[in-house]
Amino acid sequence: MFPPPSGPMDWPPHTPERRAWQQSVKRGPKADRELREIVVQRPPFIADVGYTADRPLHVTMGNTVGGIAQLDRTHRGRLGGLSQLLLRTESVASSKIENVEASLADYGRAVMGSSANASAVSMVAATEALQGIIRDVDRTGQIRKEALLAAHHDLFGSHPSEHHRAGRVRTVQNWIGGSDYTPRNALYVPPPPETVADYLDDLFAFANRDDVPVIVQAAVVHAQFESIHPFIDGNGRIGRTLIHAVLRRRKVTRHLTVPIASGLVAHREQYFDALNDYRAGHAYTLVAMLSSAMTIATHESRRTASNLLEVRQEWDAALGPVRPGTALHRIVESLPSQPILTADEVAERLGLSSSAAHAAITRLHEAGVLEPSSRRQRGRVWSAQAILDELSDLNDRIGALSRSKSRWSE
DSSP states (O other): OOOOTTSOOOSOOOEEEEEEOOOSSOOSSHHHHTOOEEEEEEOOOOTTOOOOOOHHHHHHHHHHHHHHHHHHHHSHHHHHTTHHHHHHHHHHHHHHHTTOOOOHHHHHHHHTTOSOOHHHHHHHHHHHHHHHHHHHHHHHSSOOHHHHHHHHHHHHTTOTTTGGGTTOOOSSOOOBSSOSSSSTTOSBOOOOGGGHHHHHHHHHHHHTOSSSOHHHHHHHHHHHHHHHOOSSSOHHHHHHHHHHHHHHHTTSOSSOOOOTHHHHHTTHHHHHHHHHHHHTTOOHHHHHHHHHHHHHHHHHHHHHHHHHHHHHHHHHHHHOOOOTTSHHHHHHHHTTTOOEEOHHHHHHHHTOOHHHHHHHHHHHHHTTSOEESSSOSTTOOEEOHHHHHHHHHHHHHHHHHHHHHOTTTO
């Protein structure tokens, strides 16, 4: 049972600050046009703040970190090819928290550049953002502001109405909830724009420490980022990438991205409540929630590794002997990381002739390994539906288990 928010504070709370307000352009109802004062929330500076977990939480976090590290070590061969898809699964779930909805099939068509809805295109951009931050951590060993800005540019660089702000921190006051025109009745008003640069410097100093428990560090980095709210849009999706950046920098993961957001989206309102608890001086709620989400995601990812082994065995039985090095063999080997493809794409990616790629895809279709994802003949998109179904099931299992156990609320 977690302590109620009214219990002892375990983290410095945010401080309210009254500030003058004036609309640059008078818009909205009279109450908005007459607003003259707002209350912003000033997060604490955290570069040197410590955190002492109680024994039960300390043990739980240790088990969680050990489980993720073991999954990364023991299943990197089987899940290694799937790491790209786990990234996509995480991005899809993270996007759903922001009410951006699309199926994995839609996502796949967007990856291939085929016709897809705007939500699927946005999810592809979110994956690129997550990949970029992880690659930068692998390369530099640090979580850097430059990588954060690049990730935001990946997310919004092609967005029709937000591209001009892609990769740039905000220069105006923003807010969450309330009116569309002013911070009147807002649920949360972040710190003023002129303070954002200093807050981000402080955040990255904390994110690159090695003396903070890993899950505490991941939870606090994420929550502090959400409190700073440095961008006009995309803060949630970018902020959740920082959880994985911390895990990678601290070498809890070296190969895989565990779909943690699938557990958070199952308790969307409680997740938002946990962020509010952090602002009130109670980091425990979010730390415990994140630890539980990681544990469930790790367990179900291990189950997915076993399920994918069975899928491959079924494919081998359906295809019969396949000589290594042939076009057919090379495409089958690539399916865990690229289960959605076109003949032209796979020919270019694997260095195959067009005729060899088409012949192999036809054989895979006849064996039930690949199915058409589009009706058009020219540039037809194909998918290894068994892999996509397993990924969807992974997301559903994590969500269902999270809801049934409610570990962070019971």
